[in-house]
Amino acid sequence: MNPVTPSTGLLWVKRGFILFRQQPAEMLTLFFTYMFIVMGLGLIPIAGEFLPLMLIPVFSMSFMQACDQIENGVKVYPNLLMLGFRSEALGRLLTLGIFYVLAVALAIFVSSLVDGGALFDFLSSQKPIDPKVAPDERIFLGMLVAVLTYLLPLMAFWFAAPLIMWKKMSVGKALFYSFFSVKRAGKAFLLYGAAWMLIAGILPALVSVMIAVIFGDPIVVMLTMLPMSALLTTILYCSFYPTYLDIFGKPEISIQA
Template structure:
């Protein structure tokens, strides 16, 4: 596996945009269906707050498969949301989801060393959150610490789901390969992350500023920023696929099954 130059990170962003442009309505519909399903799961008492995180790897394969379909010239439909549930690797994907949950709770838990648990309360809703507690607290530093602590886990998780699903890897091997693949392409991932940070923050800020100067109507600003944020999120999801193919290659093309003839059936 050759090391990738830093500029590859920007190419991943451009490839994500290119994938989105081929089927923008279809991929956006898939994303909105996913968001609606997550909201529905949130209604389930107790476990409803945990399920969205546990199911991240399962639904991640929905978007990876969608990008695969776009690349192969196939239409993307909302039923791709179920592709992970139909996979023979479902149990392993769910185990990966549990690790997602534990890693996230662990990172946020460590942040309590900095702010006394304010960020933890904000994320979990345990014990309530008083706005006065945030004033003068170290919650910003706690957020940064949680993000830094989570980085090694994110590296191990990044490619784990497709490696489990498309390469039939066991959980431990998939985490191992993912971690070192991301580490080896570290410069490319650094630029990739910075690019999305700039796009995700500066672009909405620039648009909201321009609209505010021209119209100065908060309702219109929200009306414009909401679809913009959805589009940017969908494009970012589409860019995950190129990060995989650049390192592990494209998945084997899915062949359309041909019905057996009467002769072959005999």
């Protein structure tokens, strides 16, 4: 494991933008294809409630591998999304996905102890959200508690998938190394997270206000924010790769789809 300085966290964000800029259309195509698959999975009765979450480790390796290919000058194609399913590590990645589901369930359960289940009701509600009705203030408390509860599992999950697939670690070993690697580079991750909260929070807010002032139409605002959200999310995914690269080095196994 390579040591990193606190300022490295800001470089991870910058390098995410650089990676995206090299193949923007390809990465956006990969992202939208992934979203289409996730929406399809969500239509499956019962299983659709947890399958998208369980498959995050499998699909996340598609984006990690895509960034590796960009660095190597290899073009990225949507079929890269099937990479994890063809890997000998699929079983371990699915096991990791089960831990994802359990961790999220735990976070929501803990939040329900302080918000009376308001967050769970909000997430599970099938009713359309009325923008004129202010959300129950308990939901924000529940979200805060859920996020804080999920922080420790997130540290264990952060590098687990690439360690399983690229370094052929067991699930337990990958979770262990991921947790302590993130802990060791804690200051860099704090800056990294803070930078992304500013980018994903303030930038869309400023743009939405400008569009609202210019057009005065909430539909135009929504149509503007959706592609911006997709763009920023894709760049965020690209920034995951440099965090791995600076701590564990170049992937030993480079698999092309």
